[in-house]
Amino acid sequence: MTTDALVRASSRLGEQTLLSIYWTMLLSRRLDERAWALHRQGKIHFHISAMGQEAAQVGAAFAIQRGVDYVNPYYRDLALSIAIGITPFDIMMSLFAKQGEYSSGGRQMPAHFNSRRLNLVGGSSVVATQVPQTAGLAFAIKYRQKTGLADPADATQPRVALTCLGEGSTSQGEWHEGMNWAGVHRLPMICLVQNNAYAISVPVDSQMAVANVADRAAGYGIPGVVVDGNDVLAVYDAVREAVERAYAGEGATLIEAKTYRLTPHSSDDDDRSYRTREEVELWKGRDPIPRFRQYLQAEGILSPEQAEAYERRARVEVDSAQAAAEAAPDPSPEEALGAVYAPAEGGS
Amino acid sequence: MTQITLIEAIRRGMDEEMARDPRVFLTGEDVGVRGGVFRATQGLFEKYGPDRVIDSPLAELSIVAVGIGAALAELRPICEIQFADFIHPAFNQIVSEAARFYYRTSGAWRVPLVIRAPYGGGVSGGLYHSQSVEAFYAHVPGLKVVIPSTPYDAKGLLKSAVRDPNPVLFFEPKKGYRAIKGDVPDADSPEGDYTVPIGQARVAREGRDLSVYAYGMMAHYSEKAAEIVAREDGIDVEVIDLRTLLPLDKAAVLASVRKTGKALIVYEDNLTMGFGAEIAALIADEAFDSLDGPIRRLAGPDVPGVPYAHTLQEFYMPNPHTIAAAMRDLAAY
Numbered sequence: 001m002t003t004d005a006l007v008r009a010s011s012r013l014g015e016q017t018l019l020s021i022y023w024t025m026l027l028s029r030r031l032d033e034r035a036w037a038l039h040r041q042g043k044i045h046f047h048i049s050a051m052g053q054e055a056a057q058v059g060a061a062f063a064i065q066r067g068v069d070y071v072n073p074y075y076r077d078l079a080l081s082i083a084i085g086i087t088p089f090d091i092m093m094s095l096f097a098k099q100g101e102y103s104s105g106g107r108q109m110p111a112h113f114n115s116r117r118l119n120l121v122g123g124s125s126v127v128a129t130q131v132p133q134t135a136g137l138a139f140a141i142k143y144r145q146k147t148g149l150a151d152p153a154d155a156t157q158p159r160v161a162l163t164c165l166g167e168g169s170t171s172q173g174e175w176h177e178g179m180n181w182a183g184v185h186r187l188p189m190i191c192l193v194q195n196n197a198y199a200i201s202v203p204v205d206s207q208m209a210v211a212n213v214a215d216r217a218a219g220y221g222i223p224g225v226v227v228d229g230n231d232v233l234a235v236y237d238a239v240r241e242a243v244e245r246a247y248a249g250e251g252a253t254l255i256e257a258k259t260y261r262l263t264p265h266s267s268d269d270d271d272r273s274y275r276t277r278e279e280v281e282l283w284k285g286r287d288p289i290p291r292f293r294q295y296l297q298a299e300g301i302l303s304p305e306q307a308e309a310y311e312r313r314a315r316v317e318v319d320s321a322q323a324a325a326e327a328a329p330d331p332s333p334e335e336a337l338g339a340v341y342a343p344a345e346g347g348s
Numbered sequence: 349m350t351q352i353t354l355i356e357a358i359r360r361g362m363d364e365e366m367a368r369d370p371r372v373f374l375t376g377e378d379v380g381v382r383g384g385v386f387r388a389t390q391g392l393f394e395k396y397g398p399d400r401v402i403d404s405p406l407a408e409l410s411i412v413a414v415g416i417g418a419a420l421a422e423l424r425p426i427c428e429i430q431f432a433d434f435i436h437p438a439f440n441q442i443v444s445e446a447a448r449f450y451y452r453t454s455g456a457w458r459v460p461l462v463i464r465a466p467y468g469g470g471v472s473g474g475l476y477h478s479q480s481v482e483a484f485y486a487h488v489p490g491l492k493v494v495i496p497s498t499p500y501d502a503k504g505l506l507k508s509a510v511r512d513p514n515p516v517l518f519f520e521p522k523k524g525y526r527a528i529k530g531d532v533p534d535a536d537s538p539e540g541d542y543t544v545p546i547g548q549a550r551v552a553r554e555g556r557d558l559s560v561y562a563y564g565m566m567a568h569y570s571e572k573a574a575e576i577v578a579r580e581d582g583i584d585v586e587v588i589d590l591r592t593l594l595p596l597d598k599a600a601v602l603a604s605v606r607k608t609g610k611a612l613i614v615y616e617d618n619l620t621m622g623f624g625a626e627i628a629a630l631i632a633d634e635a636f637d638s639l640d641g642p643i644r645r646l647a648g649p650d651v652p653g654v655p656y657a658h659t660l661q662e663f664y665m666p667n668p669h670t671i672a673a674a675m676r677d678l679a680a681y
Contacts, residue, residue, distance in 0.1 A: 070421070103453070103454075104453055104454050105454035107451065107452055108452050112452070114453050114456060114457070116456040116457055121420060121457065122449070122453040122457055124444050124448065129413070129440065129444065129445050131413075132409065132413030132414055132441070133413050133414075133416050133417035133441075133445065134417060135413070135414050135417060136413060136414035136415060136416055136417015136418040136419070136425075137418070137420060137421050138417070139417065139418050140417065140421030141421070143373065143423060144421075144423075147370055147400065148370075149370060161417075173409070174409060174410075174440070174441075177409055177410035178413065180405055180407070181404075181405065181410055184405060338455075339450055339451050339454050339455040340450065340451055340489050341450065341490065342450050342455070342458040342460075342513035342514050344511075344513065
């Protein structure tokens with residue numbers, strides 16, 4: 001092992017990148033909080049939150065080539081999607097289900113993050129279906145390299161496929177079949193399990209008889225890594241190592257980020273029936289955003305004045321996104337009928 | 349022109365598309381060195397190698413899901429499900445995912461995927477090697493459902509399916525794999541690269557007295573039955589081979605019944621909620637004034653599968669003689 005490899009990948013991140021990571025986490029949080037407020041005001045029908053999981057998501061996003069490498073997210077990946085390039089206006093348009101809303105034209109519920117341009121795949125609400133599909137995306141990357149359709153060194157082409165899901169979703173057979181393909185075919189794939197301790201109300205020990213989701217990686221012949229999901233740089237390091245393995249043709253990695261969902265499952269859930277307030281308060285004390293802010297301030301990268309400036313900027317962005325989305329028109333009713341079949345390609 | 353079998357036509361269709369487009373690849377159980385349990389992919393592993401002809405793990409949902417992912421990445425997968433009976437684990441991926449990607453992303457992501465599966469009874473396959481599954485999928489907007497009955501159509505429709513930017517379920521009547529032979533243009537002839545468009549029915553036999561709608565093996569049996577009643581009873585039957593169930597060629601369905609005034613739908617799936625119900629509803633709705641008799645369906649009985657013992661199987665399956673009897677009965681109106 002070279003000396004270089006012993007150095008944490010995150011130690012090479014410049015100050016601007018570290019601040020960008022912080023800003024992304026913060027923006028996601030403030031947007032998320034506003035969505036809950038809008039729901040309580042009766043202005044939107046539904047919200048599903050990323051609060052508490054921003055470090056896991058943003059740390060992962062910054063470790064890939066954002067907007068180039070494939071990402072097949074799940075419904076909680078608000079902060080991940082923002083890191084990739086989805087804007088607060090996009091999110092607000094989804095929350096209000098307005099005409100031309102970025103993810104689906106108002107067809108999908110909010111939180112079905114999607115952008116063809118950014119290689120962010122628009123998922124369903126059926127958990128774990130994205131995992132074997134991500135094996136397919138990763139298969140396509142490898143196929144193009146092996147058959148000469150793509151140059152493996154071409155950094156403008158996707159070179160790894162990242163998917164995310166919660167720990168409960170790993171109980172699905174879909175997850176197993178996808179991981180098995182990734183192992184058998186040594187696919188450039190990363191499965192990031194955001195273990196937030198509950199699948200709605202059901203705790204981890206009712207989902208699996210092993211201590212860690214990552215322990216299952218052995219069953220697929222791939223590395224399994226457990227990481228503190230509330231430490232954004234630790235997540236970055238773990239995912240970056242997996243990215244390097246994938247880029248080098250060394251196959252897939254399963255990463256389990258241990259974290260905690262600070263909110264109920266969704267705006268339709270009430271978590272008081274299944275977990276104590278003391279437990280939630282304990283995890284609020286481990287909130288990844290203040291934690292990273294304190295780190296940046298201790299390192300002299302972020303001043304209290306800058307931190308306040310970020311807060312003001314986040315408020316302005318969320319305010320203006322909300323105002324623009326509220327003013328936008330609803331979809332025309334007949335838009336329900338469009339885009340069922342893709343048109344035939346020109347020529348033969 | 350060369351006479352070839354149905355399965356040879358399917359093999360040639362895949363071969364020609366793989367030669368034409370390097371994005372086309374095959375995956376499924378035993379499609380590699382074994383050439384498929386029905387030999388549909390025979391020789392393709394040797395010709396295109398392990399990068400393009402891939403033996404999958406024995407797990408149908410991931411055969412489809414990996415195909416979906418590769419299609420999202422704009423490859424052109426052909427996924428083989430060994431028997432249509434085994435497609436059900438992939439139902440979620442086909443119905444919730446492949447069919448809905450284009451709609452749910454407002455046209456951002458498409459799924460140019462072909463799923464091939466041998467289907468149908470009469471092969472001593474019992475409950476789990478005989479099923480007709482088309483009705484499940486013909487109910488799902490976003491999918492296309494194709495069932496060829498001749499070698500010419502099988503090759504031409506398969507090529508259209510590979511070139512279609514949508515998910516296409518391609519169900520092959522396996523009883524006819526080797527039993528059905530027909531003329532197909534040679535690949536190096538001027539019409540060698542012909543395609544047959546998805547969404548168009550075919551008039552398999554012209555007639556004046558009644559219309560029979562069928563697909564797959566039942567299209568063949570219906571033609572044979574039409575010959576029997578023409579010879580024995582002087583009844584002139586028109587046989588429409590639907591070829592594509594979704595999108596349905598409504599114009600062809602209606603044009604025939606408007607000419608004959610009588611409609612019989614023949615399918616080997618269970619009767620109730622089978623595809624024949626949709627044809628009957630369409631005719632009742634849009635050609636009621638042309639009808640000169642009841643709309644009839646001849647199908648498998650409503651039991652949970654095609655049973656194995658030959659007496660039971662023969663009782664289950666429509667055949668040229670039971671179809672001929674249904675034709676006579678309807679013609680008598």
